[in-house]
Amino acid sequence: MSEAAPASIGSGRYDPVTDEPRWIGEWLRAALARDGAGEGEPFAIAVPPPNVTGRLHMGHALNQSTQDVLIRYHRMAGRPTRWINGTDHAGIATQAVVEKQLAAEGITRQELGREEFVKRVWAWRETSGGEIIEQSKRLGSLLDYRRERFTMDEAYAKAVVEVFVCLHEKGYIYRDRYMVNWDPGLCSAISDLEVEDREVTDSLVEIAYPLSDGSGEVVVATVRPETMLGDAAVAVNPTDDRYRALVGKTVTLPLVGREIPIVADDYVDVAFGTGCLKVTPAHDPNDFEIGRRHGLEQITVIGEDGNMTAEAGAAYAGLPSDEARGRVLKDLAKLGLVRKETPYTHTVPFSQRSGMRVEPLISLQWFCDMTKLAGPAVDAVTSDAVRFHPDRWKRVYLNWMDEIRPWCISRQLWWGHQIPVWYRGDEVHVGAEAPEGEGWVRDPDVLDTWFSSALWPFATLGWPEKTADLERFYPTQVLSTARDIIFLWVARMIMMGIEFTGEIPFSDVIMHSVIQAPDGRRMSKSLGTGVDPIEMIAAHGADATRFGLLLMSSQQDVRFAEDKIRQGRQLVTKLWNATSLVIARGGSLDGDGPDERTLADKWMISRAGVAIGSANGHIVAFDFSALADTIYHTIFDDFCDWYLEFLKAGQATPKVAAQVLEQLLALAHPMLPFVTEACWERLPGAKGLMVDHESAFSPGGTSFQALREVSYVKEVVTATRAWRTERGVSPREELLGTIEGQTLGSPEAAALSGSLASIRWEQVAGSAASMIPLSSGRLLLSRVDVAIDPEAEHARLTEAIARAQNERARSEGMLANERFVSRAPAELVEAERAKLARFAAEAAALQVELDALGQ
RNA sequence: GGGCGGUUAGCUCAGCGGUGAGAGCGCCUGUCUUACACACAGGGGGCCGGCAGUUCGAAUCUGCCACCGCCCACCA
Numbered sequence: 001m002s003e004a005a006p007a008s009i010g011s012g013r014y015d016p017v018t019d020e021p022r023w024i025g026e027w028l029r030a031a032l033a034r035d036g037a038g039e040g041e042p043f044a045i046a047v048p049p050p051n052v053t054g055r056l057h058m059g060h061a062l063n064q065s066t067q068d069v070l071i072r073y074h075r076m077a078g079r080p081t082r083w084i085n086g087t088d089h090a091g092i093a094t095q096a097v098v099e100k101q102l103a104a105e106g107i108t109r110q111e112l113g114r115e116e117f118v119k120r121v122w123a124w125r126e127t128s129g130g131e132i133i134e135q136s137k138r139l140g141s142l143l144d145y146r147r148e149r150f151t152m153d154e155a156y157a158k159a160v161v162e163v164f165v166c167l168h169e170k171g172y173i174y175r176d177r178y179m180v181n182w183d184p185g186l187c188s189a190i191s192d193l194e195v196e197d198r199e200v201t202d203s204l205v206e207i208a209y210p211l212s213d214g215s216g217e218v219v220v221a222t223v224r225p226e227t228m229l230g231d232a233a234v235a236v237n238p239t240d241d242r243y244r245a246l247v248g249k250t251v252t253l254p255l256v257g258r259e260i261p262i263v264a265d266d267y268v269d270v271a272f273g274t275g276c277l278k279v280t281p282a283h284d285p286n287d288f289e290i291g292r293r294h295g296l297e298q299i300t301v302i303g304e305d306g307n308m309t310a311e312a313g314a315a316y317a318g319l320p321s322d323e324a325r326g327r328v329l330k331d332l333a334k335l336g337l338v339r340k341e342t343p344y345t346h347t348v349p350f351s352q353r354s355g356m357r358v359e360p361l362i363s364l365q366w367f368c369d370m371t372k373l374a375g376p377a378v379d380a381v382t383s384d385a386v387r388f389h390p391d392r393w394k395r396v397y398l399n400w401m402d403e404i405r406p407w408c409i410s411r412q413l414w415w416g417h418q419i420p421v422w423y424r425g426d427e428v429h430v431g432a433e434a435p436e437g438e439g440w441v442r443d444p445d446v447l448d449t450w451f452s453s454a455l456w457p458f459a460t461l462g463w464p465e466k467t468a469d470l471e472r473f474y475p476t477q478v479l480s481t482a483r484d485i486i487f488l489w490v491a492r493m494i495m496m497g498i499e500f501t502g503e504i505p506f507s508d509v510i511m512h513s514v515i516q517a518p519d520g521r522r523m524s525k526s527l528g529t530g531v532d533p534i535e536m537i538a539a540h541g542a543d544a545t546r547f548g549l550l551l552m553s554s555q556q557d558v559r560f561a562e563d564k565i566r567q568g569r570q571l572v573t574k575l576w577n578a579t580s581l582v583i584a585r586g587g588s589l590d591g592d593g594p595d596e597r598t599l600a601d602k603w604m605i606s607r608a609g610v611a612i613g614s615a616n617g618h619i620v621a622f623d624f625s626a627l628a629d630t631i632y633h634t635i636f637d638d639f640c641d642w643y644l645e646f647l648k649a650g651q652a653t654p655k656v657a658a659q660v661l662e663q664l665l666a667l668a669h670p671m672l673p674f675v676t677e678a679c680w681e682r683l684p685g686a687k688g689l690m691v692d693h694e695s696a697f698s699p700g701g702t703s704f705q706a707l708r709e710v711s712y713v714k715e716v717v718t719a720t721r722a723w724r725t726e727r728g729v730s731p732r733e734e735l736l737g738t739i740e741g742q743t744l745g746s747p748e749a750a751a752l753s754g755s756l757a758s759i760r761w762e763q764v765a766g767s768a769a770s771m772i773p774l775s776s777g778r779l780l781l782s783r784v785d786v787a788i789d790p791e792a793e794h795a796r797l798t799e800a801i802a803r804a805q806n807e808r809a810r811s812e813g814m815l816a817n818e819r820f821v822s823r824a825p826a827e828l829v830e831a832e833r834a835k836l837a838r839f840a841a842e843a844a845a846l847q848v849e850l851d852a853l854g855q
Numbered sequence: 856g857g858g859c860g861g862u863u864a865g866c867u868c869a870g871c872g873g874u875g876a877g878a879g880c881g882c883c884u885g886u887c888u889u890a891c892a893c894a895c896a897g898g899g900g901g902c903c904g905g906c907a908g909u910u911c912g913a914a915u916c917u918g919c920c921a922c923c924g925c926c927c928a929c930c931a
Contacts, residue, residue, distance in 0.1 A: 583890090585890095625869080
């Protein structure tokens with residue numbers, strides 16, 4: 001072991017948990033030295049900015065591992081890379097954190113005042129924000145830590161204002177009194193995308209509304225009786241014969257006394273309830289539309305505070321709406337107007353933010369019309385300028401874009417980008433600063449956090465200034481994220497990117513797996529099902545965690561399996577130990593002179609080449625699970641189980657072993673950055689850091705001859721080991737062996753298999769030996785001084801014959817099928833014929849053996 | 856109501872027309888073989904959710920059904 005190895009690994013066993021952290025500083029220095037410089041085609045990724053309040057969860061860990069593999073890979077390939085780093089101000093989440101803090105001190109933000117409150121949020125951000133950035137370092141993410149962006153930075157804020165003003169000038173952004181999703185918990189409007197439907201069992205109440213002319217009544221059904229105070233009409237379907245005659249008449253609204261019309265509207269479902277619909281334009285999105293169609297009054301009876309307004313009448317004003325519901329029902333019952341009450345299960349909107357039931361109401365808000373922005377963003381995806389991986393998300397995106405609706409962008413919060421609009425009386429000014437003169441008041445609302453996030457790929461690079469960074473790294477190449485923000489974020493970035501830079505912001509969108517809890521439920525803090533990646537790192541190391549997450553990831557959701565992380569840990573340990581062996585055997589990258597390459601060397605170089613070739617393919621296809629698998633099996637199986645055994649048997653060259661190890665370390669580095677640095681550091685002759693290692697993924701020469709020969713060697717060795725195990729013969733006991741009827745192989749191959757299987761190749765008499773059929777030819781084995789047990793041999797041969805006959809019969813069956821012979825590709829038929837010949841020969845040879853045994 | 860994804864070894868997942876179905880873990884049997892017992896060697900284990908169909912050939916394609924999960928949607 002090298003003296004350079006740190007104390008933590010002095011025992012000889014590698015402890016990733018203690019060794020890993022020392023590399024982060026080295027990488028930051030290396031990144032600093034390079035800093036996106038270089039000749040090649042730049043490669044950039046903008047990290048999805050985590051909330052400043054956030055802590056690294058499993059999704060982040062997988063997502064960052066994915067991106068880090070790409071960044072390191074392209075960096076090693078010599079491309080100038082930039083992994084744009086930063087955090088999101090996360091309006092609602094951050095405001096909530098600070099409000100909670102205030103609550104602990106016994107004050108509200110209202111008591112503090114807006115200016116002081118915002119100061120407190122900034123102060124919080126300085127001291128506690130961005131912990132997740134430190135956690136990213138521990139994961140090994142090669143983010144651009146020197147340029148950490150924040151969506152509330154001054155420069156970023158400028159970009160936000162620029163975009164707002166510009167969209168306003170174009171007429172896309174407008175202010176309107178419109179039905180919005182009101183979150184009573186937040187006391188703010190929220191967008192459609194922040195609403196989730198939940199199933200709830202309410203009571204469906206049927207209420208009689210008397211006709212004003214006294215000629216009868218109509219019965220309406222509702223789950224929210226309290227909204228009847230704001231009813232503006234009763235609607236029936238125009239085709240409904242039951243009510244056709246009533247259209248144009250009026251009813252007198254109970255408890256209120258208002259006379260409201262009966263109108264005809266297609267929206268009404270004849271089959272639902274009584275076929276009569278009460279219309280409350282101010283408190284239901286459908287009723288709002290009906291109201292607009294019929295010019296109905298919008299009577300707001302529930303305020304933004306969730307309480308009944310004065311318009312609800314003196315008896316109810318000021319009551320919380322659910323209390324008012326009971327009161328209204330009671331009062332209606334007293335009048336004998338409640339006709340029926342049945343439990344009714346349906347879906348109702350809830351706020352994802354506060355968890356409160358959304359109150360649809362009419363409010364003065366800012367909106368952004370998305371239809372014009374959507375056009376080019378649709379084209380970008382249909383033309384494959386932006387590609388989704390897996391590509392089924394393309395359709396999901398396009399479907400949503402086709403029916404895109406106006407986006408409510410104002411929020412009644414204090415933390416965020418304040419809307420750059422100023423009012424003085426009836427005057428309105430849009431811009432970053434108030435105009436000259438007294439009395440201008442700024443719009444108190446802030447923008448939806450996603451409005452600023454939508455600018456992330458270019459605002460982080462200095463836009464609207466024409467910076468060198470923007471020139472060099474925009475558009476970025478890859479965006480990797482979870483599918484739940486495809487509309488919230490991805491679609492909007494594409495729209496804004498095209499609108500403001502004229503270019504698509506990224507060309508490949510990777511939708512990584514959602515990692516579920518081991519039991520299949522969603523990982524969530526509230527359910528207690530979350531698994532903390534930082535704990536995984538503390539237990540198994542960051543390399544193992546990265547490897548495990550990428551290995552378990554796929555094109556679909558997966559359950560978290562700690563097994564995979566353990567598998568990564570084992571690979572890490574294996575690499576370390578393999579390095580020790582190579583060094584102990586004198587492996588070094590120093591020294592010159594012509595390399596002598598044995599068959600084993602040529603084989604290993606070829607295997608490494610094959611692995612590198614498929615790894616390159618997996619990177620291009622963003623198949624990180626397959627990449628992990630390739631790395632694992634190349635290191636475990638090819639390198640350690642076979643090649644290093646050849647090396648120990650004197651059949652491989654230490655120098656070549658060191659060279660191949662270098663290749664494998666480079667191959668594994670993007671996925672296992674820490675241990676590969678640690679191993680590289682120890683390898684004699686290694687220069688620089690692995691993170692800077694260039695042209696890592698270029699395969700050496702491939703020898704198909706060596707691949708074929710060693711494949712046969714492995715077959716011989718494996719068959720011999722099985723033979724030994726079967727009869728309890730020690731691996732060290734030398735056997736005598738002969739191969740007959742084989743077409744492969746060379747003296748060097750024989751030496752290889754002989755050395756690993758402890759076989760002395762001598763002519764062995766068939767009757768004194770066991771015969772083992774191989775893919776080509778037969779292996780005869782015999783112990784030196786011990787005769788074979790005829791009975792055991794008889795049983796074994798009988799079984800082997802049966803197996804061969806079985807295969808032979810299957811093959812014959814296929815070939816007897818004329819349609820197979822005539823329609824299947826010729827080479828397949830030929831291959832089947834060869835198989836048949838092989839099985840027939842095998843069966844015959846074994847039969848001869850069996851007969852000889854009997855004599 | 857519409858759409859998408861899943862159902863393969865005890866567990867977590869690959870494979871997605873070429874006919875003997877794979878990995879990791881777990882299990883069984885050996886081995887402390889001087890890199891590694893976080894190891895090595897050998898082994899057992901699967902009517903590839905069900906039913907039909909297409910095909911010379913289906914775990915792989917098509918249709919229907921059954922469960923499980925997700926997304927979208929204005930039915931009071």
